[in-house]
Amino acid sequence: MNSVGLKGLGAFFLLLGSIPLLLQNELLYVYVFLYLIYASAGTMWNLLAGYSGLLSLCPSAFIGIGGYTLIVGTWMGIPWPFGLALGGALAGLFAALISVPVFRLRGAYFTIGTFVVPEILKFVFLSWRPVGTTVYGRGAGYPIQGVEHIPAWVLHLLAVAVAFFCVTLVRRLTDSRFGYALHAIKDQEGAAERCGIDVFKVKFLAFLLSASLTGVAGALFYLNQRYIEPMSAFGMQWLVAIMLSVIIGGRGTIEGPLLGAGVYVLLYFLLAQYGELSLILQGLMLIGLALGAPHGIMGIIRSVLYKDRVVLDPKV
Amino acid sequence: MKDMLWELMNPLVMGILLGGLYATIALGLSLTFGVAREINLAHGDLVVLGSYFVFWMTSRFGWDPLLCLSFGVPLAFFLGYALQRYLLNYSMRLSEDTVLVVTFGIAVILQNLMQIKWGPLSRNLTQDYLLRTLDLGALYIPLNYLLDFVAAVLVMVALHAFLKKTFTGKAIRASAQDVTAARLMGIDVQGMYSITFGISCALCMIAGTFLGMTFPFTPFTGPTLLIIAFGIVVLGGMGSIAGTLIGGMAFGVVQTLSGYFLGLTAQMLVAFAMVLVVLSLMPRGLFGR
């Protein structure tokens, strides 16, 4: 059920896109850029975790692949716009490869299976240097190569474009037959299969799309950051950030990741002063939300607005 | 040919012994999964927490790591019991996903707490007497590997005896097989879950101690342990103690053999790959239900 129309979304992104350009504020660019990355990655994670009932713990794998494709690409002379697209493509390809073992798994098995993936990649990139010599950290820590400073507004507009694309795509998908299939799979996978839904194909497609676009978001992030290293690229921080963004806002809704990412970015900068304590607090927040407000802000809004009419999905 | 087999004996035996350690690490997970169908994403981090606890005690009081267990095991049991009783039982009632998110949160918290307190560099609990090697002709067996294996077997025998012989042990097994019937027997199933998780955490403490005595560890070793433990549990069958030991040995042998043929870095990769293979081929395990 989507309460936000295409016009509303368009207006929102138009606003989000233009205000930083008008104000030309450095800090605002940083906030909004980060927000857009989390909103994109969050929306794609939501497609799996919110709409399909697939609690995937591997978005960081796709972020990392996207990022590494871009950065290593610059070392290999691949121009960064192409690197962005390639990052998404490789992330999607990787997802296609691992979907074979991973989709045979149900429920908690699937979750652990997806947990393995970023750990494997982290390990690979800690031990393997695809190009050049180490500059940062252990293993494959690289700065961007041969790319001059890209003006903030360019990165900003790219981020807006990616986020807008993600959100409209997911909105379109969930409101279609595909979306109903996802919902059916989330509810009762066995029954969905017996109704003639090709469960593997549907899950596969959702996973592929989620992975590719998450990869693009990751590539864009690392284009901005201008260096990458394995511990943070494939680390838990991404997973925590994405999960919180979606859960705060509300799983299974379009507005959820958009709201949640906003809250998260604010929280992130608020907590940054506490250093390592920040992640501990984020962890506590995750627990608190899961127990106290599993449906996030949207859940609270909906139960207030619709009172007796809406039954919140207990499976969230 | 005979020479090659002879040469393989060493990594093979080391693998089997290592399997004992792996099995101890996986045992707690096997227990909670077998009894309560609960996946604890913080399991690996709890093992590492055990390692750090013992590290703290040995550096503070100078005790031998094994002595620290006399403190650590009951402490771990009570913490685990409380965690399940006041947090996880409630999470389980909400939904399966809730447990995953909550235990994931706990994992993140533990990792960063350990990092704050002890720093990101690796530590270990090796004692001098452990570094000796037994020289049995063709075999060179590090003493700590042997100790790990002996400890693993002792722990498993003790656990088995508990589950088989005591009333509480039987009640736990009953709760694992049929929740409603168990309740009708007058068993407080939620209480059984709490006890089981307490035992699981105590096992993590033991596993952490022996892990620390054998290998270096960092605050971020947890996820790796979780992954391997899960692979062992699925391979050996949930809730089957013997299965966990065999699964552990299988992983141990695969690891040492691939280390022998392919080198150290490949070892971990092969282990991870094996987990994925196991997960996709047999979600129901060889020995379990």
Add this chain to the structure above:
Amino acid sequence: MLEVADLEVTYGGLRALQGVSLQVFPGEILAIVGSNGAGKSTLLCAISGIVRPNKGKVVFKGKEITHMPVHMRVDLGIVHVPEGRRVFPEMTVLENLMVAAYNPRARSRWRSSLEFVLELFPVLARKKDQLAKTLSGGEQQMLAIGRGFMQQPELMLIDELSLGLAPLVVRELYTVLKVIKAQGVSMVLVEQNVRKSLLESDRAYVLKGGQVTLCGASRELVEHPSIKKAYFGIG
């Protein structure tokens, strides 16, 4: 001994029991009779605590237990032998019996209870180290009743004793029930086999569509015209 007042139980929108009231007197065998879906099992589950009613009360020996957790009711002496036996498949016969003595009251006397049960069911004594899943239907039912007895019951609720069992076995089981009754245990029987349950019980209630339609002495109910019509196809 047991009093159920105005019980209403709803399962996901469906009203399984409505305005059900009954009484069980000490030392008697009470039969609950009715066709499938009439709510008989639900009634037993409400008494043992598996199911909680939205309205009404359950009072046992003067104490209200309507919302008491299942395992605490066992401690009071309410034992429910569920439909389908539900023995623990991966545990041996002996272990099944022993785990039933888990609650403190039963545990203090587990040895004598065990002796009694094994005497009652020689088959179980012979197969005591076999896994419960290897037993036949009749043997599993014996095990289920044996388990029930291990719990030191004061009130035993037995759901569908004869389901899927040969008449010879059923007769044996009912003989055992009489022995247990002689020990002072009150019983509530839910049975598909209406005739059998009326013959073996002292009093009976008839449930239809979640409501009590008839009650009284079993001897009289057997002759009751509507019973004869509905369940015996006579008249």
